Amino acid sequence: MSDDRDMTDEPHDLAAEYALGVLAGDELRRAQELARTDSGFRDEVARWAGRLGPMLEDVEPVQPPEDAWGAIRERIEGGVEGGNVVQLRRRVTQWRGIAAAMTALAACLAIFIVVRPLPPVQTSTQPPQAVPAAAPMLAMLGTGQQGTKVVATWDPAARQLVLAVTGEMPSDTRHSHELWVIPPGGKPQSLGTMDKGKQMHMRLADALAQLLQQGATIAISVEPRGGSPSGAPTGPVVASGALTRA
Amino acid sequence: MGDCMARRPPSADLVFSRSTQVGMKRRMDRPVDFQTGSADLAALLSASARGDRAAFAALYQRTSAKLYGICLRLLGSEAEAQDVLQDVYVLVWHKAASFDSGKASAITWLATVARNKSIDRLRRRKLPSDGLDAAAEIEDDSPTAFELIGEAQEAARLGRCLDELEERARSMIRAAFLDGATYPELADREGVPLGTMKSWIRRGLLRLRGCLER
Numbered sequence: 001m002s003d004d005r006d007m008t009d010e011p012h013d014l015a016a017e018y019a020l021g022v023l024a025g026d027e028l029r030r031a032q033e034l035a036r037t038d039s040g041f042r043d044e045v046a047r048w049a050g051r052l053g054p055m056l057e058d059v060e061p062v063q064p065p066e067d068a069w070g071a072i073r074e075r076i077e078g079g080v081e082g083g084n085v086v087q088l089r090r091r092v093t094q095w096r097g098i099a100a101a102m103t104a105l106a107a108c109l110a111i112f113i114v115v116r117p118l119p120p121v122q123t124s125t126q127p128p129q130a131v132p133a134a135a136p137m138l139a140m141l142g143t144g145q146q147g148t149k150v151v152a153t154w155d156p157a158a159r160q161l162v163l164a165v166t167g168e169m170p171s172d173t174r175h176s177h178e179l180w181v182i183p184p185g186g187k188p189q190s191l192g193t194m195d196k197g198k199q200m201h202m203r204l205a206d207a208l209a210q211l212l213q214q215g216a217t218i219a220i221s222v223e224p225r226g227g228s229p230s231g232a233p234t235g236p237v238v239a240s241g242a243l244t245r246a
Numbered sequence: 247m248g249d250c251m252a253r254r255p256p257s258a259d260l261v262f263s264r265s266t267q268v269g270m271k272r273r274m275d276r277p278v279d280f281q282t283g284s285a286d287l288a289a290l291l292s293a294s295a296r297g298d299r300a301a302f303a304a305l306y307q308r309t310s311a312k313l314y315g316i317c318l319r320l321l322g323s324e325a326e327a328q329d330v331l332q333d334v335y336v337l338v339w340h341k342a343a344s345f346d347s348g349k350a351s352a353i354t355w356l357a358t359v360a361r362n363k364s365i366d367r368l369r370r371r372k373l374p375s376d377g378l379d380a381a382a383e384i385e386d387d388s389p390t391a392f393e394l395i396g397e398a399q400e401a402a403r404l405g406r407c408l409d410e411l412e413e414r415a416r417s418m419i420r421a422a423f424l425d426g427a428t429y430p431e432l433a434d435r436e437g438v439p440l441g442t443m444k445s446w447i448r449r450g451l452l453r454l455r456g457c458l459e460r
Contacts, residue, residue, distance in 0.1 A: 012448040013455065020419065021365055022447060024428040049358055051458055054404045055423050056357035059319050061311035068314070068328055069306055072335045076302075 015041055019048030139218045141239035143169070150239050152218045159209045161191070161202045169194075169238070175222050180233055181208060182217040182240075193227045194220070217242045287352035288345075295342035302339055309353065310335075313360040320364035320426045330367050334360045361423075368426045407457035415450030422447065 017023050018031040034041040134156040141150035148167035155162075169177060180188040189208065204212070219240035221233040228234050287308065293301030313334055317327035338359060345355050408416050418436075421427050427435065433443040 010445060010448055011452060012444075013451055016451040016455065017448070020422050020447070020451065021426055022422045022429045022432070024430050028428075050354070051404060051454070052419075052423050053354040053358045053361075055408075055420060056316055056361055057312075057353065059312070059315045059357075059424060062315040062318050063311045064314040064328065064331055068310070068331055069303075072306070072332050072339075073303075075332060075336045076299075076339045 013044075013048075015044035016048045019045045019052060134213065135245050137212065137215075137243040137245050139241040139243040141218060141220065141241040143167075143239040150220065150241075152241070152243065154212050154243055156209065156213060159204050159206075161204055161212070163194070163202075169220075174225055175235070176225050176227055177220050177238070178223045178227050178233065180219045180221060181211050182219055183211045183214055184216065186211070188219065188233050190228065190231065193223070212243055215243055287356070288347040291338075291342050291345045291352050291355075292347075294339060295345070302342075305338075306335060309356050312353065313356060316357055316360040317364045319424055320361065320368060326367060326371075327364075330363050331360070334363045337363065365426050403458055407454055410457055411450050411453055412446075415446050415453070418443065418447050419450050419454070 014023075014027070014031055014034070017027070018035065023031050031041075035045060136156065137154040139152040139154075141152060143149065148165065148169060150163060150165050150169075153162045154160075163179070171177065176193040178193050179191040181191055182188045189211065191202065191204075191208070217240055219233070219237050221228070221237045222235035223233070224235075287305065290301045290305040290308070294305055310331070314327060314331050317330045317334070318324065321327045321330060334356075338356065341359075345352065408419070411419070418432055421432060421435075429444055429447070430440060432447075433440045436443065
């Protein structure tokens with residue numbers, strides 16, 4: 001027999017070939033046309049897909065990269081692009097988990113800053129207490145400057161505060177940015193000074209953790225290099241925002 | 247501040263975020279503890295259909311290695327496979343309600359979605375740049391195949407029936423299905439005329455159907 005001959009006279013099952021995925025050219029177009037117009041053909045293709053499908057179980061599993069899940073989650077949440085803080089807040093509200101907040105920050109924020117904690121301030125009136133696990137909290141610190149935002153996330157379970165900056169905080173060599181927590185009706189307490197360009201993870205003492213839990217305000221002031229000499233803010237506040245439950 | 251903790255039920259999202267990280271290392275064929283115990287894939291799919299994100303995250307944990315393996319096998323490129331894997335899960339999230347546990351096993355359904363999406367990509371890649379109409383056609387085709395997956399009990403017999411085929415028919419059918427190769431590509435690959443390749447596979451498929459319907 002001629003090997004080049006297309007054996008159209010040979011019995012064959014177009015639905016099977018279509019489901020298997022071997023068709024090309026005119027045959028493929030014919031099958032596609034049938035799939036659109038003929039429900040019997042469609043059912044037959046589906047039956048074949050079911051028959052052949054179990055072959056897929058033989059395929060070796062491969063662990064996808066860790067960031068694949070984050071990308072999928074973003075897309076099912078309605079597509080969030082870039083570092084829009086309003087969207088970020090919505091997303092974080094939606095997902096609530098602190099890990100979600102971390103992922104969002106990592107995805108959205110290009111520049112991280114480090115806070116070098118000063119020795120934790122213990123208030124004499126408030127004995128340290130264990131802080132029970134609670135929902136993570138989030139503060140958006142507006143800077144009044146286009147493109148510069150600071151996002152603080154507080155994970156009570158880990159007693160960890162994470163700070164991240166988008167854009168550039170105005171700075172010079174003679175001054176430092178100092179981070180403060182201001183409890184409702186209380187005095188600002190220092191959380192330390194910030195250095196640019198690095199990621200910050202800060203574990204807080206119980207007393208400070210308690211303050212954050214109460215829905216404190218986080219603020220950043222400009223202080224002499226090394227931090228406020230008095231223990232209270234002396235320079236202008238360049239960013240502030242209230243911690244709210246994410 | 248007491249109320250900020252007391253009011254809040256244990257957060258499912260926290261459960262999910264923790265288990266997402268842990269689950270990455272877990273073998274996917276093992277049942278996973280999902281909040282109240284082990285949940286099977288079909289249950290996770292129907293919970294996902296109701297918008298349960300924790301269930302969807304658990305579903306991802308348990309199936310992503312399998313589905314990524316399929317995408318990678320078909321596409322051969324990690325970047326494309328990752329891209330398609332996203333499309334697959336986004337589609338699963340939106341179409342989870344169309345899964346019918348009476349018609350197919352959950353993993354077969356998911357695997358078929360992964361294969362269809364990968365084939366879409368594969369075919370589009372092969373098209374000339376002016377083939378946009380054809381690409382649209384292929385895209386439109388893909389839902390058809392997974393709306394109605396065949397019956398689960400048929401699935402169990404496939405391995406045995408494939409074993410009954412001639413070696414070359416079996417290996418060509420597998421190559422077609424798992425590599426996304428078409429008749430012309432398989433003929434080329436094996437160095438046989440197109441007609442010969444068609445003949446091998448067509449006979450194999452007919453025999454396969456005969457066996458599966460016995």
